[in-house]
Amino acid sequence: MPNDTLEIPRRTTTNTAESTPDASAMLTLDGVTKRYGAEAAVDDIDLTVRDGELLTLLGPSGCGKTTTLRMIAGLTMPTSGRVGVDDETVASDGDGVPPEQRDVGMVFQEFALFPHLTVAENVGFGLDDWDADERERRVADLLDLVGLSSFADRSPENLSGGQRQRVALARSLAPEPEVLLLDEPFANLDIRLRERMREEVRRIIKETNVTAVSVTHDQEEALSISDRVAVMNDGHIEQVGRPEAVFEHPKSRFVADFLGQASFLTGRLAENNIETGLGTLSADLLQGLTADYDGARIDVLVRPDDLRATPCDDDRRTGNGTLVGRQYTGPSFVYGVELDTGDVVHCEHNHSTEHELGERVTVDLVADHTLAWYPAE
Amino acid sequence: MSREDTGTRRAVDRLREAARSPTRDGSNRLVAGVAVLIAVTVISPLLWLFLRAAAVGPREALSILVAPSTLDVFVNSVALVASVTGLSVALGVPLAVLTVLSDLPFRRVWTVALSLPLVVPSYLGAFAFVSAFGPRGELAELLSPLGVTIPTVYGFQGATLVLGLFVYPYVFLTTRASLLSFDTEQLEAAQTLNHGFRSAFRRVVLPQIAPGMTAGALLVAFYALSDFGTPAIMHFDTFTRVIYVQYNNFGRGTASLLSIQLLAVTALVLFLESRLGDAGGDGYGGGVVGTDSPVASLGWAKLPALAFCALVVGLTLVIPVAIFGMWLLRSGPGYASGGIGFQWDFAINSVYVSVFAAVGTVLAALPIAYVSARSDSRIAQLLERSTYVGYAVPGIVLALALVFLGANYFPWLYQTLPLLVFAYIVRFLPQAVGSTRSSVIQVDAKLLGAARTLGETPRGAFRRVTLPLIAPGLVAGAALVFLTTMKELPATLILHPTGFTTLVTYIWRVQEAGYYGRAALPALVLVAVSALSMILLLRQEGDDA
Numbered sequence: 002m003p004n005d006t007l008e009i010p011r012r013t014t015t016n017t018a019e020s021t022p023d024a025s026a027m028l029t030l031d032g033v034t035k036r037y038g039a040e041a042a043v044d045d046i047d048l049t050v051r052d053g054e055l056l057t058l059l060g061p062s063g064c065g066k067t068t069t070l071r072m073i074a075g076l077t078m079p080t081s082g083r084v085g086v087d088d089e090t091v092a093s094d095g096d097g098v099p100p101e102q103r104d105v106g107m108v109f110q111e112f113a114l115f116p117h118l119t120v121a122e123n124v125g126f127g128l129d130d131w132d133a134d135e136r137e138r139r140v141a142d143l144l145d146l147v148g149l150s151s152f153a154d155r156s157p158e159n160l161s162g163g164q165r166q167r168v169a170l171a172r173s174l175a176p177e178p179e180v181l182l183l184d185e186p187f188a189n190l191d192i193r194l195r196e197r198m199r200e201e202v203r204r205i206i207k208e209t210n211v212t213a214v215s216v217t218h219d220q221e222e223a224l225s226i227s228d229r230v231a232v233m234n235d236g237h238i239e240q241v242g243r244p245e246a247v248f249e250h251p252k253s254r255f256v257a258d259f260l261g262q263a264s265f266l267t268g269r270l271a272e273n274n275i276e277t278g279l280g281t282l283s284a285d286l287l288q289g290l291t292a293d294y295d296g297a298r299i300d301v302l303v304r305p306d307d308l309r310a311t312p313c314d315d316d317r318r319t320g321n322g323t324l325v326g327r328q329y330t331g332p333s334f335v336y337g338v339e340l341d342t343g344d345v346v347h348c349e350h351n352h353s354t355e356h357e358l359g360e361r362v363t364v365d366l367v368a369d370h371t372l373a374w375y376p377a378e
Numbered sequence: 379m380s381r382e383d384t385g386t387r388r389a390v391d392r393l394r395e396a397a398r399s400p401t402r403d404g405s406n407r408l409v410a411g412v413a414v415l416i417a418v419t420v421i422s423p424l425l426w427l428f429l430r431a432a433a434v435g436p437r438e439a440l441s442i443l444v445a446p447s448t449l450d451v452f453v454n455s456v457a458l459v460a461s462v463t464g465l466s467v468a469l470g471v472p473l474a475v476l477t478v479l480s481d482l483p484f485r486r487v488w489t490v491a492l493s494l495p496l497v498v499p500s501y502l503g504a505f506a507f508v509s510a511f512g513p514r515g516e517l518a519e520l521l522s523p524l525g526v527t528i529p530t531v532y533g534f535q536g537a538t539l540v541l542g543l544f545v546y547p548y549v550f551l552t553t554r555a556s557l558l559s560f561d562t563e564q565l566e567a568a569q570t571l572n573h574g575f576r577s578a579f580r581r582v583v584l585p586q587i588a589p590g591m592t593a594g595a596l597l598v599a600f601y602a603l604s605d606f607g608t609p610a611i612m613h614f615d616t617f618t619r620v621i622y623v624q625y626n627n628f629g630r631g632t633a634s635l636l637s638i639q640l641l642a643v644t645a646l647v648l649f650l651e652s653r654l655g656d657a658g659g660d661g662y663g664g665g666v667v668g669t670d671s672p673v674a675s676l677g678w679a680k681l682p683a684l685a686f687c688a689l690v691v692g693l694t695l696v697i698p699v700a701i702f703g704m705w706l707l708r709s710g711p712g713y714a715s716g717g718i719g720f721q722w723d724f725a726i727n728s729v730y731v732s733v734f735a736a737v738g739t740v741l742a743a744l745p746i747a748y749v750s751a752r753s754d755s756r757i758a759q760l761l762e763r764s765t766y767v768g769y770a771v772p773g774i775v776l777a778l779a780l781v782f783l784g785a786n787y788f789p790w791l792y793q794t795l796p797l798l799v800f801a802y803i804v805r806f807l808p809q810a811v812g813s814t815r816s817s818v819i820q821v822d823a824k825l826l827g828a829a830r831t832l833g834e835t836p837r838g839a840f841r842r843v844t845l846p847l848i849a850p851g852l853v854a855g856a857a858l859v860f861l862t863t864m865k866e867l868p869a870t871l872i873l874h875p876t877g878f879t880t881l882v883t884y885i886w887r888v889q890e891a892g893y894y895g896r897a898a899l900p901a902l903v904l905v906a907v908s909a910l911s912m913i914l915l916l917r918q919e920g921d922d923a
Contacts (some may be wrong), residue, residue: 076566100569101578113567117585124582127571176572 027052027212028073030178033082033092035068045082045238050180055206055213056241057224060233061259066216069233070182073214074107075100081089088180106173106211107182111189112165114157119167120144121153127176129148145172146205162190163198172200174209181206185213185223199226220260222247231254250373252286257302262335264346265300267377277301278342279308279320279366288371298377305335305349307368315362322346324360338364406836410757413745417764419599420742420804423779424641430782431638434631442632443639447620451636455616455643458537462602463595465542469690470549471591476683479583480674489554495694496547498910499865501792502901503544506698507531508611509894516701529726529846537612543694545601549594556590557583562673596651603644604772606868606878611889615909618774618868618905619835621886625778625872630791634782639776648770661795699903703897720896726904728864728880731795735802740852743810750811750817762815765807773868774828775799780873793875807864810855817851818844854914861911865904 026285028050035043043065050056058066067242071077073084075097084092088106091098098128104125114123121140128136144150147167166186173181183301186202187195200316203226206213209256215225223230224244230235240252254265268277272295284290287301313321325345326337334350379536403649424547431439435446446745477489495503510517511531518528530536560583606618611792617640622631676683743765751760768776778799784792791797829839881900888896 074566074570076569099574100566101572101574103570105570107567108569109563109567111561111563113561113563115564115567115582126568129572129577142667172567172571182570 006373008138015161025052026050027054027087028214029083029085030069031083031085033069033072033079033084035065035072036080037173038142040237041130043072043079043348046236046238048231048238050212050214052212053210054228055203055215055226056229056231057223057227057231058214058216058231059220059259061218064233066218066233067184070184070214072218073180074105074182076107089202095348102178104177106176106178106180106336108166108173108186109186110185112157114165114168116156116158119154120149120160123157124172125169126172139175140357143175146174146208147171158352163194163263165310166190166198167201168204168212174205174211179212181211181213183213187217187219195222203228209312211358216286224260226235231266232259234259249366249370251302254375256373262305262347263376264303264305264344266303266344266346267298267342269298270294270299273300275299278322278340278344278346279364282366286368286372289375290374294344297376300377302375303366303368307366307372308346308348309348309365309367310336310338310348310356310362311365312356313363315363316361318363320364322362322364324356324358324362327356327358336362338362340364399484409745409751413749413761414757416742416746420807421764421767421774423783424806425769426783426787426802427637427775427779430630430779430786431634433455433682434635438631439635442635447634448639451615451617452639454534454614455460455499455640457586458541458614459536459599459602459647461534461538462541462545463599465802466546466549466598467595469546470540470551470594471553472691473546474550474557475555475579478554479562480676480683482676482683482687484682488691489693491826492550492687493547494691494909495544496551497912498544498694498905499607500541500544500601500909501611501867502603502885502904503694503698504537504540504608504611505889505894505901506701506896507536507540508699510701516698516704532613534614536688537609537614537616538860541602541605541611543606545598547634548597548601549591552590552594552597553587556587560586565673581823590909593651596647600644600647603647604774605639606772606774617651618772621774621778622868622872625781627789630778631783633778638780640745640772640775644770644772700901702898702901702905705895708895719901724879724881724884724900727878728841728882731802731878731880732860732863733800734795734799735806736856738799739803739806739810739859740814740856743807743814743855744852746807747811747814748818749859751815762811765811766807768803769808772871773805773866777869777872780869793873794802795875795878796869798873798875801868801873802863802866805866805869806859809858809862812847813851813855813858821847858911858914861907861914865911 020146026049028048031334033043033046033048034041037352046065047068048056053150058069061371064257068077068355072079072092073086075091077146078090078097080095082092083090083094086096086103091103091105111220115126115251121144124143125136125140128139129141136307140153141150144153147170149164149167152160152164152168157168159166170186183202187198190198200221215223215226227244229241230244230247230253232239232247234255240247240256246258248363251260251263254263256331257263264276266279268282270284270290275282280300285297291297308325312352320340322338322340324336325339326335326347328337332351334356336350336356337345338348339345346364350356404749419886434442473488475491477485477492482488508517511517511528513530515528515531523527530540536583563584565575568582569575573581585629603616604618606622609616609619610622617636621636621640622632624636639804679835746765750758753757770778782798785799788797823841825847826839829843830836834842865882867882867886870880871886874880874883881904885897885904888894
């Protein structure tokens with residue numbers, strides 16, 4: 002866990018929370034909206050992706066992330082708003098450049114390889130207007146990049162899932178797109194392969210230096226491959242930022258809940274202290290909390306790795322509770338503890354510490370970073 | 379059938395074998411023997427055809443086969459097959475693309491309407507066209523005061539137009555099927571790879587739907603080659619028409635030789651079709667099944683596209699139904715007089731003979747279907763295949779073969795109902811075997827094992843367990859045979875007993891005599907019958923899938 006606390010101003014509406022001034026914007030979305038009838042699948046989205054950056058749109062199914070991706074590709078036209086690729090407007094207010102005229106490549110969820118063409122023919126498919134020698138060289142280079150040189154003449158039907166994905170990646174990179182889009186690129190792979198391919202795909206994208214936008218509902222995938230993550234919910238972008246920033250300091254309960262396991266401690270701010278089920282916490286521990294909120298009831302976000310449970314040896318201590326849940330995940334246990342105040346929190350332990358259901362425990366806060374909080378509901 | 383299916387089936391068959399083997403007894407051998415007997419009987423008429431042809435002296439045979447008239451017939455037939463196939467592809471493929479990939483308004487309605495021409499027997503279509511556009515035809519008379527003269531509907535153009543219009547749905551449906559299983563994401567992938575819709579269609583869609591298109595085209599070719607009614611009505615000399623004419627003029631040697639020639643061409647088409655059977659593989663596994671949500675916007679082409687669909691539906695559905703309907707309502711003296719008034723007896727005769735055909739076909743199909751469903755042996759496969767003779771041999775050829783058989787060896791059978799019913803059984807056996815076989819396969823062999831352990835004999839187990847379970851399949855097969863028999867033309871025409879008039883023979887007689895108006899009611903009845911049989915057929919295919 003990173004030690005440095007990122008000072009993100011709370012409750013501001015800018016989406017570009019941090020900006021690196023030296024990289025220019027490659028992809029811009031201004032107020033992009035897509036309506037189907039009265040329903041807005043994507044509602045007034047602003048987003049900037051910098052040159053060479055890998056950004057992931059993360060959200061539950063139906064949140065509008067795939068629609069957003071398709072609008073960038075040109076496969077769907079936005080109802081209103083503007084999409085810009087490298088200073089050129091490719092869609093604005095319901096009209097736009099068709100996909101084949103955009104400098105945008107796409108890796109499809111099911112890969113959409115052409116079954117009637119060989120691997121090399123698939124990769125060369127977008128290179129019609131290149132001359133033959135150059136095309137051949139480009140195809141060879143890309144097959145080399147994805148490590149499939151010896152598969153050039155195979156049919157995609159004879160490839161494994163991971164190989165198909167690499168062909169799809171090589172194919173979309175071949176015409177040298179400005180922006181590469183990846184729609185749930187790992188959803189069709191089994192779990193072991195998924196982890197290997199994440200690193201592999203990130204390596205390839207970084208090696209070609211292409212600007213990439215990927216879409217996923219898998220938070221682990223988003224956090225591990227992205228330079229920045231944009232969390233989407235119900236057609237809106239809730240938060241954009243570096244993975245660790247979004248994970249540690251979610252701006253909304255939705256983001257907190259969606260990324261990792263979240264528990265909430267109810268408390269009341271009094272002077273510079275908050276009374277919670279874990280005892281009195283210093284307000285300094287809470288991100289951006291000022292005396293203005295004095296007397297307010299708040300919920301403090303605590304994640305399993307912020308808490309530690311030990312056998313209760315003093316019944317009068319604060320932070321006592323009863324073990325009500327036990328989840329063995331292999332490397333660790335996650336215990337559910339119902340505190341005497343009624344809050345239920347989760348604590349993560351390595352597998353050598355073992356507690357029994359019903360056991361009385363004391364929960365301590367061991368976080369080495371500031372905590373996020375929300376006004377009580 | 380996919381590899382997986384065959385594998386599963388084999389495993390299931392092995393289980394069945396195991397369930398059966400400890401109690402193997404004479405009854406299975408008996409069933410197999412009966413099945414073989416039926417198969418041999420079904421194939422036998424063709425032998426008579428060859429025997430009859432052999433009776434023609436070799437020199438005479440050669441002179442018939444290389445005669446300029448024979449060559450003409452060959453060229454005509456091949457030309458008709460080519461042009462009908464071409465027209466069917468030209469109609470079927472664009473219509474399939476429009477109804478699957480484009481944003482054509484009312485696509486579902488169009489899909490149904492554009493498939494419906496298949497339920498109009500092509501001879502009724504030809505009949506309607508001749509009476510609409512022919513000399514003194516309804517539409518021709520309507521248009522002539524306006525100075526519009528319609529080019530003749532007879533001959534090559536007319537036969538091509540009518541057959542193409544009523545048979546193109548084969549191409550339409552097979553192309554639609556491959557388009558529907560096509561993963562439209564590939565089209566989007568091509569678009570993100572700098573190909574416009576046209577280019578993407580040509581490079582990605584077309585190669586993958588080609589097997590489906592070709593399968594449909596071969597069905598059309600097969601139909602065009604074996605169809606008797608349309609060329610006859612259109613006065614165009616193809617194999618089927620000339621065989622009929624020769625037969626009527628006692629040129630039976632010539633008829634048999636031409637029949638064999640037609641069989642050879644048919645065999646070639648079927649060979650091509652079987653070679654293609656497995657080529658229509660469905661890409662690699664795991665792909666999304668394509669949806670029929672539109673992927674291409676028609677834009678300005680929407681109106682022309684609608685007009686095109688409307689024109690095809692107008693020609694294939696509106697005109698025949700309008701013509702028959704008009705005759706039905708019109709009761710002028712010109713339509714009521716003459717010695718050949720319509721009698722309801724004709725319909726009763728049709729039903730009567732069709733019931734016999736249906737029952738006979740199902741009884742003949744049962745042993746063959748049972749053996750082929752319960753065993754994987756080559757003999758069992760061969761048995762099932764042998765029934766396809768009825769499907770592959772053009773109706774007129776089969777009818778002729780039976781005429782030779784009856785006239786020369788069983789005079790007491792010639793022109794009797796049993797021989798006619800036998801012809802129907804041979805022709806429609808594949809339909810009944812198909813539905814019966816699939817229902818037998820669905821009966822779990824373990825159920826029979828259970829019945830046996832509860833003390834039933836094999837025969838008792840069949841009667842009390844298998845039979846009730848396959849009854850729906852048998853009924854469906856019988857219904858299908860019944861309906862197809864009702865509208866069968868060439869065999870009915872040649873083999874019906876003298877004085878025994880059915881709907882079909884009646885329509886044919888008034889058509890030849892030019893009293894078109896008389897045919898209205900029977901024609902509409904036959905269209906309705908065909909529509910019913912089409913629904914049954916589609917449902918049966920759905921069950922098999």
